[in-house]
Amino acid sequence: MIVIIPAYNEETRIGPVIEAIRSTGLDLEIAVIDDGSRDGTAEAVTRAGAIVIRHPFNMGYGAALQTGYKYALRQGADLLIQMDADGQHDPEQIPRLAEPILRGECDLVIGSRFLVPTGYEMGALRTLGRRVFQGLGRIAGVEVTDPTSGYQALNRKVLALYARDDFPHDFPDIDVLLMAARSGLRIQEVPATMQESPRASTLHGGWRAFYYVYKMLLSMWALTARPKGKH
Amino acid sequence: MDQETLLAMREVFLAAPESGRAQIFAWILSLSLLIVVLVLVRRRTLRAEYTPIWIGVSVGLFLAVADLDLLRSAARMLGAWTISSTIFFLGLCFLLAICLNYAVRLSQAGDRIRELAQEIALLRQRMDAGAVGTEEPGPSGRAKL
Numbered sequence: 001m002i003v004i005i006p007a008y009n010e011e012t013r014i015g016p017v018i019e020a021i022r023s024t025g026l027d028l029e030i031a032v033i034d035d036g037s038r039d040g041t042a043e044a045v046t047r048a049g050a051i052v053i054r055h056p057f058n059m060g061y062g063a064a065l066q067t068g069y070k071y072a073l074r075q076g077a078d079l080l081i082q083m084d085a086d087g088q089h090d091p092e093q094i095p096r097l098a099e100p101i102l103r104g105e106c107d108l109v110i111g112s113r114f115l116v117p118t119g120y121e122m123g124a125l126r127t128l129g130r131r132v133f134q135g136l137g138r139i140a141g142v143e144v145t146d147p148t149s150g151y152q153a154l155n156r157k158v159l160a161l162y163a164r165d166d167f168p169h170d171f172p173d174i175d176v177l178l179m180a181a182r183s184g185l186r187i188q189e190v191p192a193t194m195q196e197s198p199r200a201s202t203l204h205g206g207w208r209a210f211y212y213v214y215k216m217l218l219s220m221w222a223l224t225a226r227p228k229g230k231h
Numbered sequence: 232m233d234q235e236t237l238l239a240m241r242e243v244f245l246a247a248p249e250s251g252r253a254q255i256f257a258w259i260l261s262l263s264l265l266i267v268v269l270v271l272v273r274r275r276t277l278r279a280e281y282t283p284i285w286i287g288v289s290v291g292l293f294l295a296v297a298d299l300d301l302l303r304s305a306a307r308m309l310g311a312w313t314i315s316s317t318i319f320f321l322g323l324c325f326l327l328a329i330c331l332n333y334a335v336r337l338s339q340a341g342d343r344i345r346e347l348a349q350e351i352a353l354l355r356q357r358m359d360a361g362a363v364g365t366e367e368p369g370p371s372g373r374a375k376l
Contacts, residue, residue, distance in 0.1 A: 056343075056346045056347060056350050057343055057346060165275075166275050166278075168278075168279070168280070169280065170280060211283070214283065215279050215280070218272060218279045218282060219279050221269075222269075222272045222273045222275075222279065225273045226273060
């Protein structure tokens with residue numbers, strides 16, 4: 001089992017995240033994809049004893065994730081866990097994410113903050129956005145409560161699908177879940193507690209929120225406009 | 232012809248009713264552009280990341296032609312004589328902007344290709360020298376849950 005962590009300028013946070021994963025005692029390979037950081041992220045990862053895969057320049061969160069998927073495929077991994085580099089995700093919950101896949105119940109597991117009340121607070125606008133995309137996802141054929149969760153477990157079938165050229169560079173959220181669902185892959189959610197991101201702005205904050213909404217709507221339309229199974 | 236006469240003539244041009252046919256043609260053009268963009272996205276020929284500008288142009292053209300008074304105001308502001316010349320002028324400005332934008336993107340892409348080629352060359356040199364593979368490998372990954 002491989003854990004991949006996309007990271008961009010996370011010099012101060014990545015070390016403790018790797019330590020926290022190691023302290024679970026699970027037999028895991030940890031690979032951090034340094035997406036062209038300008039700080040000492042790669043050196044911090046090496047110091048923490050994990051594998052670092054460096055992009056020569058910044059390409060975006062989705063591109064970093066995809067590098068991790070391709071690495072896992074080449075390593076022959078049957079199961080991959082993806083986590084964020086800012087310490088939002090609790091590594092103690094890795095077994096909970098992995099178990100449904102190991103039992104063969106599904107192909108992709110999402111750690112959801114909203115499946116059961118976990119006390120996670122989201123701003124009003126983001127909550128509205130989440131509910132809108134949740135509703136649109138349901139109409140399009142994917143039923144999830146936390147489409148923006150970056151805490152996921154994927155099996156090899158999902159990795160093969162996500163390693164293709166049309167995987168988005170920037171925001172792989174409900175659109176890639178929809179792509180997986182329309183390709184016949186089974187998605188399941190498990191409850192996951194998460195910390196608030198310590199970063200001042202998130203991937204979906206500020207002006208990017210408008211682009212995010214536009215991009216998701218267009219991608220979802222394009223996916224549903226294609227015949228099922230041809231993804 | 233004196234200045235006042237010229238200005239009066241320009242007002243006559245600007246106030247002249249536009250042909251409905253030109254308006255319909257512009258609407259067809261904007262809708263066609265929108266459909267072509269959507270078809271390209273659906274076929275995965277065009278990535279969604281590169282569509283905002285084209286969808287923006289399509290919607291912008293549709294709305295601009297819907298309200299000709301807005302275009303008349305723009306024509307007066309730019310010192311143009313007719314609405315159609317204003318549209319051509321704005322179109323030319325857009326094409327110049329997009330050419331410049333693509334020149335910038337091409338420059339960035341060129342830099343990145345060079346960087347990638349150099350990385351590959353350095354990796355190949357390390358492979359030839361037998362350095363790759365001597366780094367400490369991570370623990371191979373099977374789940375132990």
